[in-house]
Amino acid sequence: MTQDFEQAARALADAGRQLYQLGMVPATSGNFSARLDAERIAITVSGRHKGHLSADDIMLVDGLGQSLDGRRASAETALHIQIYQRFGDAGAVLHPHSVHATLLSRLLDGPLELSDYELLKAFPGFTTHESHLTVPVFNNDQDIDRLAAEVDAWMDSAGPIHGYLIRGHGFYTWGGSVADAMRHVEAFEFLFKCELMLQGVSVQ
Numbered sequence: 391m392t393q394d395f396e397q398a399a400r401a402l403a404d405a406g407r408q409l410y411q412l413g414m415v416p417a418t419s420g421n422f423s424a425r426l427d428a429e430r431i432a433i434t435v436s437g438r439h440k441g442h443l444s445a446d447d448i449m450l451v452d453g454l455g456q457s458l459d460g461r462r463a464s465a466e467t468a469l470h471i472q473i474y475q476r477f478g479d480a481g482a483v484l485h486p487h488s489v490h491a492t493l494l495s496r497l498l499d500g501p502l503e504l505s506d507y508e509l510l511k512a513f514p515g516f517t518t519h520e521s522h523l524t525v526p527v528f529n530n531d532q533d534i535d536r537l538a539a540e541v542d543a544w545m546d547s548a549g550p551i552h553g554y555l556i557r558g559h560g561f562y563t564w565g566g567s568v569a570d571a572m573r574h575v576e577a578f579e580f581l582f583k584c585e586l587m588l589q590g591v592s593v594q
């Protein structure tokens with residue numbers, strides 16, 4: 391998997407614009423990354439507005455999340471690195487702060503269990519609505535290294551996983567490319583909204 395920085399930066403900026411228009415990355419929230427090769431990951435600079443990204447708002451870190459240009463990478467870089475280290479086929483990671491994910495994560499007191507949805511087929515390996523996808527919910531934690539370790543430990547014993555919620559915060563999902571990860575964002579958003587409505591929450 392090799393792609394050049396400009397290409398990755400453009401794809402991440404486009405994703406940010408779309409997610410902002412959908413209200414999923416308000417007020418500088420969210421972060422995005424794309425793996426260029428084994429040693430380099432393009433990731434959003436910390437604190438930038440994700441709806442108005444340019445190439446200057448994307449930087450490079452190494453495979454351990456260390457800045458390669460002296461700038462401060464996303465405060466949540468360790469969560470991206472955990473995904474790239476675990477899934478060799480992950481080429482992009484997206485982290486939206488959507489209203490649906492934030493609300494649903496506060497209502498759940500255990501993992502979200504999804505089944506009997508045709509839209510499960512948006513995820514790799516899912517070929518029928520008669521499938522089951524578990525989406526764990528982790529408590530929010532300002533200690534991102536500790537949170538990344540908790541996510542990693544959960545994945546040690548998990549079945550198929552394509553994303554997770556962080557309580558009162560948002561969600562993470564990934565894919566082989568930015569386009570794949572965007573498809574997963576859209577699918578999760580749809581499923582989160584359905585689950586909220588099933589719980590009687592009125593959402594737009």
Ligand SMILES: CSC[C@@H](O)[C@@H](O)C(=O)COP(=O)(O)O
Binds near residue numbers: 418464
């Ligand atoms: C605007 S608060 C959101 C942040 O605390 C964080 O959760 C976030 O998603 C963005 O942080 P960043 O360091 O810009 O990647």
Ligand SMILES: [Zn+2]
Binds near residue numbers: 420421466485487560
């Ligand atoms: Zn966040």
